Amino acid sequence: xxxxxxxxxxxxxxxxxxxxxxxxxxxxxxxxxxxxKHFLLYLVDTxxxxxxxxxxxxxxxxxxxxxxxxxxxxxxxxxxxxxIYRIEQDFNGNIINADITQNSALPExxxxxxxxxxxxxxxxxxxYYNFIEEFESQxxxxxxxxxxxxxxxxxxxxxxxxxxxxNQLVSELLKNISSSFKSFLKADFFExxxxxxxxxxxxxxxxxxxxxxxxxxxxxLDFGSFEIGLAVDKVMKQSIENKEIRDWAIDVGxxxxxxxxxxxxDEETVSTIISNYSQEDRKKIFEPxxxxxxxxxYDFKIKYSKNKEYAKINIKDKSKIERIIPKIEIHExxxxxxxxxxxxxxxxxxxxxxxxxxLDENTLFESSNAKQVILKKKDFAKYDYILNFxxxxxxxxxxxxxxxxxxxxxxxxxxxxxxxxxKFDEGIKQIISSIYExxxxxxx
Amino acid sequence: xxxxxxxxxxxxxxxxxNNELGDKRLFRCVENEVNExxxxxxxxxxxxxxxxxCIAWGLSVFNSFDSAxxxxxxxxxxxRVNYSKIAQGMIDDSHGIKYGGSNKKHYRFFPSEEFxxxxxxxxxxxxxxxx
Numbered sequence: 398x399x400x401x402x403x404x405x406x407x408x409x410x411x412x413x414x415x416x417x418x419x420x421x422x423x424x425x426x427x428x429x430x431x432x433x434k435h436f437l438l439y440l441v442d443t444x445x446x447x448x449x450x451x452x453x454x455x456x457x458x459x460x461x462x463x464x465x466x467x468x469x470x471x472x473x474x475x476x477x478x479x480x481i482y483r484i485e486q487d488f489n490g491n492i493i494n495a496d497i498t499q500n501s502a503l504p505e506x507x508x509x510x511x512x513x514x515x516x517x518x519x520x521x522x523x524x525y526y527n528f529i530e531e532f533e534s535q536x537x538x539x540x541x542x543x544x545x546x547x548x549x550x551x552x553x554x555x556x557x558x559x560x561x562x563x564n565q566l567v568s569e570l571l572k573n574i575s576s577s578f579k580s581f582l583k584a585d586f587f588e589x590x591x592x593x594x595x596x597x598x599x600x601x602x603x604x605x606x607x608x609x610x611x612x613x614x615x616x617x618l619d620f621g622s623f624e625i626g627l628a629v630d631k632v633m634k635q636s637i638e639n640k641e642i643r644d645w646a647i648d649v650g651x652x653x654x655x656x657x658x659x660x661x662x663d664e665e666t667v668s669t670i671i672s673n674y675s676q677e678d679r680k681k682i683f684e685p686x687x688x689x690x691x692x693x694x695y696d697f698k699i700k701y702s703k704n705k706e707y708a709k710i711n712i713k714d715k716s717k718i719e720r721i722i723p724k725i726e727i728h729e730x731x732x733x734x735x736x737x738x739x740x741x742x743x744x745x746x747x748x749x750x751x752x753x754x755x756l757d758e759n760t761l762f763e764s765s766n767a768k769q770v771i772l773k774k775k776d777f778a779k780y781d782y783i784l785n786f787x788x789x790x791x792x793x794x795x796x797x798x799x800x801x802x803x804x805x806x807x808x809x810x811x812x813x814x815x816x817x818x819x820k821f822d823e824g825i826k827q828i829i830s831s832i833y834e835x836x837x838x839x840x841x
Numbered sequence: 842x843x844x845x846x847x848x849x850x851x852x853x854x855x856x857x858x859n860n861e862l863g864d865k866r867l868f869r870c871v872e873n874e875v876n877e878x879x880x881x882x883x884x885x886x887x888x889x890x891x892x893x894x895c896i897a898w899g900l901s902v903f904n905s906f907d908s909a910x911x912x913x914x915x916x917x918x919x920x921r922v923n924y925s926k927i928a929q930g931m932i933d934d935s936h937g938i939k940y941g942g943s944n945k946k947h948y949r950f951f952p953s954e955e956f957x958x959x960x961x962x963x964x965x966x967x968x969x970x971x972x
Contacts, residue, residue, distance in 0.1 A: 418944070419912060419915055420942065422882050422897070423884035423888070425920070439917070441919060442917065443919075488888035488889055489890055506919045507917050508918060509914060509916060509917055510915075514911065514914075516946075517946075518944060518946050519943060520941060520943055520945050523943040523944070
């Protein structure tokens with residue numbers, strides 16, 4: 398295989414063959430090694446009596462990048478800065494010509510397509526097996542990192558250099574961001590799918606099933622001033638069967654970055670926010686974020702990829718904050734509770750005068766000895782007293798000399814029962830019974 | 842089972858080197874249409890330098906349309922001239938010997954003497970790949 402007649406004496410037998418990377422009835426692309434240097438031998442043309450190859454030296458890592466679809470074969474050849482050998486070989490394997498060229502002089506006919514990626518799947522006997530196995534195990538994290546965005550929380554005071562307090566970070570700053578993100582996910586899900594699924598319970602159930610998959614993945618971390626890289630996980634979201642929900646689940650992570658972690662809150666962003674989310678949702682989403690941006694002790698910054706510059710999330714026009722977060726109060730629904738009496742035994746020091754004992758907050762009296770509950774239609778139904786109208790009757794419960802006192806007024810009439818503390822249920826039943834009898838007698 | 846080019850193949854020690862049993866759908870890059878010529882190992886017949894290489898007597902086939910297509914995109918423009926179509930066929934054990942290589946997507950197929958390529962392979966495009 399030596400060149401018999403030209404200036405260059407070339408012997409491909411001096412190279413050790415690692416593997417045919419592309420084989421199509423004959424070797425098309427072969428990995429060779431010589432003196433610990435790596436080469437690719439690429440068959441680019443076959444004429445009547447000869448094959449033409451390109452031989453180029455490159456780093457082994459470049460070959461690995463090619464085998465894992467990070468770069469194309471065309472890029473490898475076009476960007477190679479070494480001299481490239483153009484070798485002509487006859488069909489018996491003799492080299493009949495060899496000359497030196499470089500990437501810029503190669504004719505288009507010698508090049509593969511722009512899209513010349515290769516997804517190599519090595520068997521266990523392949524030279525590349527271990528490398529590609531290891532690479533694929535890291536691919537998930539790497540792919541997340543490539544499209545991660547970064548947030549940074551930095552103290553404005555230099556007292557502790559640029560370090561940030563742990564408790565403040567966890568219990569205030571990160572908690573606020575997390576709370577805002579969770580509120581956004583829910584609000585946007587309901588806004589997007591409320592027309593398609595009008596049953597709120599089913600919509601809630603769908604959202605709860607999704608919630609684990611919606612979370613950002615933490616893919617990078619730096620300390621001092623606190624920096625964290627977060628990524629939308631597209632891979633795991635592929636398990637969401639409904640395409641429409643899957644598309645939303647992928648998009649919503651980016652939407653949060655664009656809408657809530659916007660670095661300047663321009664007029665367009667503010668208008669989008671106000672038109673797309675209810676006042677109540679906006680309060681839940683944006684208030685935690687504005688608490689951070691308004692805190693003069695910290696700078697809250699964002700950058701949209703690792704290599705970009707950080708920009709401070711800054712809302713200069715305070716009127717925008719007032720437009721986004723209206724002054725409303727969120728009323729929590731008062732749920733009726735059921736109570737039961739328990740007996741408490743405690744010990745006190747003989748000589749100490751102690752007038753109170755501490756009870757668990759879930760017990761009836763908490764730290765007081767009086768409580769008011771509301772008797773409703775369902776409380777009557779519990780004892781088979783069926784009312785055909787709704788009632789809300791405040792019932793005062795208190796203790797007096799070891800006894801329990803139940804007292805209420807209904808339509809100006811007082812109803813009162815005093816019982817031993819162990820007979821609480823009986824007392825409730827008696828007072829409901831008395832009220833029911835009054836109602837019946839009135840209707841007759 | 843007698844293979845096509847049996848006489849040349851049996852001169853090479855341990856050739857074919859392996860045999861993966863079972864039915865397998867395989868894809869072959871062809872010039873234009875499915876005919877006997879497109880299922881002949883042209884390189885080994887044309888180039889003596891490959892005649893003692895066992896795998897050169899087998900046909901290069903791929904385990905999916907995408908693998909075959911990806912391989913074509915990696916050919917130089919000059920070499921691509923000979924491969925413009927992709928054909929697929931379901932190969933069973935009676936059709937010949939087949940086995941995978943270092944790249945699991947690439948198979949060598951040594952057809953039996955009786956194997957009729959026209960009956961067993963058809964041209965497909967991307968939309969037909971699930972056939």
